[in-house]
Amino acid sequence: MNTVRATPEIAPPIAKRPRGRPRKTVDARDDGNRRQALLAAAAHLFRRKGFAATTTRDIAAAADMQSGSPFYHFKSKDALLYAVMEEGMHRAKERQQAALQAPEGSTFTPREQLRILVQVHLDVLLGPGNDFVPVMLYEARSLALRQRKQLAQLTTDYEALWIPVLTALHEAGQLRAPVKLARLLILGALNWSVQWFDAKKGASLPELTDAAMALFLKSCGTDQ
Amino acid sequence: MNTVRATPEIAPPIAKRPRGRPRKTVDARDDGNRRQALLAAAAHLFRRKGFAATTTRDIAAAADMQSGSPFYHFKSKDALLYAVMEEGMHRAKERQQAALQAPEGSTFTPREQLRILVQVHLDVLLGPGNDFVPVMLYEARSLALRQRKQLAQLTTDYEALWIPVLTALHEAGQLRAPVKLARLLILGALNWSVQWFDAKKGASLPELTDAAMALFLKSCGTDQ
DNA sequence: CCTACCGATCGGTAGG
């Protein structure tokens, strides 16, 4: 495993500046940065045109690269898709967990918790530059079976955040439908907003959150 | 315009039976039938793999034709997609209108009407062989702008069926959210079922209908 | 509706 790595002596990656036109920024290869640019470009295009209709050449161009260059960072187009989805689910879960942390020794009521879940979920889907999760939602079938299974754990974790909240609301009489189906229906209602929500017209994100809460919860239960 | 059409005397389309293997059914060209077969095959494949990932060769094979033959019935792959969507929306609207007809001199309550809309909508999406509307829902972006606008009228008509029902429920205090957003959220919840519903396991269609009604409507309003 | 085919595009790679 730990073989001594020989320092490259022939054509070292450092001294090949003269050839090719100079780059806009300091250097074209600052690693993580370029990889992130590819991910963002891919997420944006996958969302807008779909995975199959997006060309690796499109992605390369959007990240200001040549057609073959994405394959320096990702093994294949599928690997790019998988990376987008994984990053999206990872971010979403982290944001939810952070938002659900109540300050100090206080706690959130189940109703407050659901509002947080809904609010963050909508922002993850509809907030500016958030293309990763929508790609995850609408391009699942483009993923090879093996990779779909690998992602299943992440989505399960994410959905698990909702279960205790919905269960509490159900027991308090504020949510009539069975918890399992309620979760699917509620997430569906929110996920569908990707198809119609327009930040520049119609309802705003807070209005949408209010409407969702009003639609799903009975107010004739305990509080409010 | 109205030139006299000469009867074909060379290689008339009738007398070329001997060549090629005999067809399963009476004849390979019974028009509407073959066209329908193509539509059904296309709808099925578009739903399963997506429009861009489906090959016209796939469709031809599924309809038991040769690779070039779909273009005898449809001008292009896009035209096939459009035809699938139009047929789907047309059927859906007709089914809803028929279902909403109350027998004799009786009438349905708004609550009953919503149940019908939900039930039929779910069947249109999830019933066996109903691939047309799901394609419409999930492949809209694959359509050229001009064609998308042509379809807009059909979807508007369909959604219009829901408005008076939701308005009545809203006024009766059984639906808290604003009607416009309520419609979008409810249809989203139902449309999303395409992604997870499995007729062979989990909830059945009637159970799903019940859950949706229980989730969306307040029962502390007037009746029930 | 089939046969035979074209032109373009696309994912991916070698080699630097």
Add this chain to the structure above:
DNA sequence: CCTACCGATCGGTAGG
């Protein structure tokens, strides 16, 4: 990360 390129596939067509 670029250059130059390959092999395969794909939508579509002519001509019957």
